[in-house]
Amino acid sequence: MVANAIRHGKGPIGLRLLRGEGLICEVTDCSLTTPRIRHAAETDEGGRGLQLVSALSQRWGTRYTPTGKCIWTEQPLT
Incomplete structure (x- = not known):
């Protein structure tokens, strides 16, 4: 998610990790572009970031800030 924010977002970029019952990772940037899952072709160099996030996290989402x-993503802690 950080790499996507650096590549597609607008700075400054922030990262916050919150540990509770699970691990929440939040990445912020100043862009208002809505992230969306793309279905990349085999020859595409990008477009798989959110597919990986979705596959590897329990939950994920987007919220807008001022x-x-x-x-954000949520991972269970074992």
């Missing part, structure tokens, strides 16, 4: 957006 300065941009926050993409």
